[in-house]
Amino acid sequence: MNITQAIRDILGSNEAFAGKADQLSEDDSLFDMGLDSFGSVQLMLALEERFSVEFPDALLNRKSFATIRAIRDAVSTLVRQEAA
Amino acid sequence: MSTLAARAERAAAVAARHADAVDREGRFPEEAVAALKAERLLGLQIPSQFGGEGAGLTQIAELCSTLGHACSAAAMVFAMHHIKVSSLVTHALDSAWHCRLMERIAREQLLVASSTTEAGIGGDLRNSLCAVETTGEVFALGKDASVISYGAQADLILATARRNPDAATSDQVLVALLADQISLARTGEWDTLGMRGTCSEGFRLEARDVPVEQILPKPFAEIAAQSMLASSHLLWSSVWYGIASYAVDRARAFVQAEARRRPGQVPPTALRLAEVSNAHQAMRGTIVTALRRFEDAHGDADTIGSLGFCVMLNNLKVTVSDMAVDIVRRALSIVGLAGYKNDTPFSLGRPLRDVLSAPLMIGNDRILANTAKLLLVQKSSGQLMSA
Numbered sequence: 001m002n003i004t005q006a007i008r009d010i011l012g013s014n015e016a017f018a019g020k021a022d023q024l025s026e027d028d029s030l031f032d033m034g035l036d037s038f039g040s041v042q043l044m045l046a047l048e049e050r051f052s053v054e055f056p057d058a059l060l061n062r063k064s065f066a067t068i069r070a071i072r073d074a075v076s077t078l079v080r081q082e083a084a
Numbered sequence: 085m086s087t088l089a090a091r092a093e094r095a096a097a098v099a100a101r102h103a104d105a106v107d108r109e110g111r112f113p114e115e116a117v118a119a120l121k122a123e124r125l126l127g128l129q130i131p132s133q134f135g136g137e138g139a140g141l142t143q144i145a146e147l148c149s150t151l152g153h154a155c156s157a158a159a160m161v162f163a164m165h166h167i168k169v170s171s172l173v174t175h176a177l178d179s180a181w182h183c184r185l186m187e188r189i190a191r192e193q194l195l196v197a198s199s200t201t202e203a204g205i206g207g208d209l210r211n212s213l214c215a216v217e218t219t220g221e222v223f224a225l226g227k228d229a230s231v232i233s234y235g236a237q238a239d240l241i242l243a244t245a246r247r248n249p250d251a252a253t254s255d256q257v258l259v260a261l262l263a264d265q266i267s268l269a270r271t272g273e274w275d276t277l278g279m280r281g282t283c284s285e286g287f288r289l290e291a292r293d294v295p296v297e298q299i300l301p302k303p304f305a306e307i308a309a310q311s312m313l314a315s316s317h318l319l320w321s322s323v324w325y326g327i328a329s330y331a332v333d334r335a336r337a338f339v340q341a342e343a344r345r346r347p348g349q350v351p352p353t354a355l356r357l358a359e360v361s362n363a364h365q366a367m368r369g370t371i372v373t374a375l376r377r378f379e380d381a382h383g384d385a386d387t388i389g390s391l392g393f394c395v396m397l398n399n400l401k402v403t404v405s406d407m408a409v410d411i412v413r414r415a416l417s418i419v420g421l422a423g424y425k426n427d428t429p430f431s432l433g434r435p436l437r438d439v440l441s442a443p444l445m446i447g448n449d450r451i452l453a454n455t456a457k458l459l460l461v462q463k464s465s466g467q468l469m470s471a
């Protein structure tokens with residue numbers, strides 16, 4: 001399963017990224033592009049559902065959701081922990 | 085005496101003297117603001133290299149409470165000014181223009197106002213309709229600002245707007261606009277129940293040919309999450325604490341006067357006073373805990389911008405604003421008619437009307453709805469002594 005593509009798909013359903021999610025670079029700041037707290041909550045919920053993981057409180061900060069790369073790192077760590 | 089507390093006491097004494105007139109006439113608390121400037125309290129938070137005193141939010145909060153005890157409107161003006169200054173101090177240190185601005189605020193004691201609320205948006209500060217329109221090195225902005233406290237008296241307004249006319253409503257920037265760079269046409273009066281002296285009128289704000297360097301370099305999303313949410317809720321709460329404390333002090337004085345008249349008896353109102361004192365202590369504990377958590381974060385963006393921190397600040401605002409109303413109302417029931425009348429030493433009409441703004445100032449339901457969203461992903465309530 002391609003985590004990066006899943007993140008882009010989910011981002012694409014957010015108003016601020018509609019139609020732009022596929023052009024984002026891995027290091028573009030999502031907050032600079034208008035991701036707000038509710039947008040990041042929606043993103044988290046969708047990722048939790050999609051990958052059957054739970055984000056612990058320690059990861060519920062802006063850094064974890066700042067870029068596609070940061071999100072992918074967080075999700076892959078959680079997926080690995082889940083598998084272990 | 086020129087400790088910070090003494091300077092604040094002197095300014096508060098001036099504010100108290102004029103508080104009734106400011107309220108009655110619905111006018112700007114000019115004497116109090118002149119006193120704040122004379123005591124050099126408008127530049128407190130500015131770092132010392134720019135001529136300020138580098139004060140932290142806890143020190144400002146203490147002053148908000150001292151002023152809130154004296155005159156709610158003057159205290160709220162002071163709080164709102166420092167909320168804006170905290171955004172500059174936290175987010176504009178790498179912008180030469182804004183550093184020069186901070187120097188001017190400290191040196192000239194400039195008063196800073198805020199324009200987030202917009203017609204069609206209301207109190208949802210994370211969305212804007214108006215947009216910055218850039219041509220070359222300058223920009224224009226037109227905003228239907230339905231509430232700008234002391235907009236007509238401020239030397240400078242920090243306004244939110246979309247980054248450009250094509251940006252999403254949540255893709256905002258914060259721009260610093262000097263009074264001589266804008267025109268303000270009054271579109272709404274401020275004839276209110278309370279907080280009358282904040283003169284929070286509605287305006288059509290027009291700015292033209294403003295240098296783009298006056299746009300804060302950080303996106304507003306970051307400014308809101310890392311300084312404004314915290315400074316707003318902490319400083320507003322401190323003002324409301326000051327108002328509630330004034331009411332409790334009146335109630336205590338009233339009960340004590342009754343006790344002196346009937347030696348050997350505990351007046352029946354003393355029981356109610358004990359209840360109010362209980363609520364007042366809980367309110368204070370809530371604010372102090374939040375201030376400590378803010379100080380303990382040492383400006384760390386990840387901590388302050390975390391979901392748990394945001395929930396904590398939202399809860400602070402909702403709890404304290406409701407408690408403040410409740411405490412003033414209960415103080416009134418202790419004092420009775422002497423508090424209901426406007427011309428006694430125990431009058432509580434003004435603080436009661438003022439404090440009723442607290443739950444509306446960013447509506448508590450709006451804040452609860454925001455918390456509700458965040459709770460969809462928060463996993464635990466934390467430990468007793470740590471987050």
Ligand SMILES: Cc1cc2nc3c(=O)[nH]c(=O)nc-3n(C[C@H](O)[C@H](O)[C@H](O)COP(=O)(O)OP(=O)(O)OC[C@H]3O[C@@H](n4cnc5c(N)ncnc54)[C@H](O)[C@@H]3O)c2cc1C
Pocket residue numbers: 164197198199200201202205206207208231232233234279282284441444445446447448449450451453454
């Ligand atoms: C004393 C004072 C000074 C102020 N000074 C300024 C200033 O200097 N600059 C500035 O920009 N603004 C200022 N404001 C405005 C303030 O920031 C808010 O914008 C304003 O209080 C919100 O007004 P509202 O109730 O009309 O709007 P709205 O935010 O539109 O809310 C209307 C009602 O709907 C409810 N509501 C909204 N959203 C939801 C939701 N999602 N779920 C449930 N309920 C919801 C609210 O709780 C409220 O009851 C000031 C307000 C006060 C009281």
